Amino acid sequence: MITIRPQQARGRANFGWLDSKHTFSFGNYYDPQHMGFANLRVINEDRVTPAKGFGTHGHRDMEIISYVLSGGLEHKDSMGNGSVIRPGDVQRISAGTGVAHSEFNASATEPVHFLQIWILPNQTGLQPSYEEKNFSSAAKQGKLTLVGSQNGRDDSVTIHQDVDLYVSHLTNSDPQSGSLRDRINYPIDNNRAVWIQVAKGSVLLNDKLLEAGDGAAIFDEPEITLVGNSDVGEILLFDLAQ
Template identity: 65%
Template sequence: MITVRKADERGHANHGWLDTYHTFSFANYYDPKHMGFRALRVINEDYVTPTAGFGTHGHRDMEIITYVLEGALEHKDSIGNGSVIQPGDVQRMSAGTGIMHSEFNHSKTEPVHLLQIWLLPEKNGLQPSYEQQNFSPAKTPGQLCLVAARDGREGAVTVHQDVDLYAAVLRAGDRTSHTLKPQRHAWVQVARGSITLNGLSLDTSDGAAISDETEIAIAATQDAEILLFDLA
């Protein structure tokens, strides 16, 4: 079973400095039919104007993944990390018992476009931690690249939840597939471009929840970038 979440059905708020779209209920957007999928709790698509950003604020008991599509995002946190996240990078922050951080557009002239993803941790009260790796899936177009996993295999960032997160950059005509083991589920998010997912058409910013399927077949109908979550 595949349930499509169309881009234009998402929650939306424009704060001037931040134009944001919510796949699942978040902040002032509440829809009891869209509270998350399995351990996947948040997918926010954010556009942040130059030099603007999120001032210092706190999180706890959440696995937070940041995936930048265009521009650069500057990060600082209360456990001593400071970095700039750019396309090809994946940042994982485990909020655990509590962490304070800020995120700002690193550029004075260009907007930053990113996906912020929250996963429920497998247990609360973890020690806060941080990790950032560069994967550059654009260097291997047409292939699913593992970027986050509970066991951190293949150089993926380590998340404290039973999930494998893959990223892929596809050229028009590329095909790729992923096999789901029994009792596993998936979410596919189209970051940009257009694909077919088991024959269903998905466009930029569309998502799809997948259950009771064995094989996920993806074909790019135009150049595309996707995220695929393999979830318990």
Template identity: 55%
Template sequence: MITLRKSTERGNANIGWLNSFHTFSFANYYDPKHMGFRQLRVINEDKIQPGRGFGAHSHRDMEIISYVIAGALEHKDSMGNSSIIRPGEVQIMSAGTGVTHSEYNPSNTELVHLLQIWIMPDRAKVEPRYAQKFYPDEKRQGKLRLVVSADGRDDSLMIHQDANIYASLLAAGEQIEYQLSPNRHAWLQVVKGELSLNDVTVAAGDGVAVSDTEKLSLQANKDAELLLFDLA
């Protein structure tokens, strides 16, 4: 079963310095039909104005992943980490017993455009941790590059959940296939461009929930960027 979640149907919060689209219920946006998918709880597509950002705020018991699409995001946290995240980089933060952090657009002229992703952990009260890695275009072009996993294999970032996240860039006409194991589920999030998933057309901002379908065929109708979640 393939269920399309159109970008135009997402929740939206536009407060001037931040324009955020919510795939699932978040903050003041509530839709009981869209509370998450499997362990995937949040996918927010955020655009942050130059020189603005989220001040210090706290999280606990959540696996938080940032994926920058354009621009740069400055991160600081109570664990002592301070970094800049740019396109091609993936950041994870296991909030565990509690962590405070801030996220800021350090540019005076450019927007930062990113996805904020939350995955519910498989255990509570773990020690907070932070990691960040760069995955160059050539490692993602025409293939599914594992960037997040439960065991950190293949130079991926580790999270506390049975979930795999793959990143890919597809040129127009390129096709890749992915085989889901029995009783696994998938979520496809299109970051840029347009592609077909088993003949379902999916465009930038769209998401697709996949259950009871093991063979996934992805073909780019236009140059595309995507994230594929393999979930228990």
């Protein structure tokens, strides 16, 4: 079963400096039908104006992943980490017993566009920790690249939960033939659920059209097929324990 979560149905918070779209209930947006998906709790699509951002604030017992789509996001935290993450970077913070951090647009002239993702950890009271890795566009073109996993395999960031997070760039334009070029078949094991989030462009999911901002919840499907449907397409795939 595939259930589409259209981008226009998401919650929204607009503070001028921040325009945020909420796939699941968050902040002042509450929808009992959309409280999360398996252990996936938050997918916020955020756009922050130049030189603005989130002042220092705290988190506990949450796996927080930031994925930048354009621009640069400056991060500082109470563990002593400080960096600017850019497209291709995957940042993971395990808040555990408590961590404070700030996130600001690193540019004085250009907006930053990113996804903030929260995943419930497999245990509370973990020691706070931080990890950041880069995954090139070439490595993600036309295939699913593992960027986060419970055991940190294949040089992915370690997420303290039974989840595999993949990213793929899918396009439809073969310069020679113009035919659909990028196609992925993904088998789904029993007792697993999959969430697809389209970050850019559009894709076909089992012939269903998904566009930027759309999500899809997938249960009881033995396999799915993803096909590029635009010149620039980018998706995140979460494979989660039910």
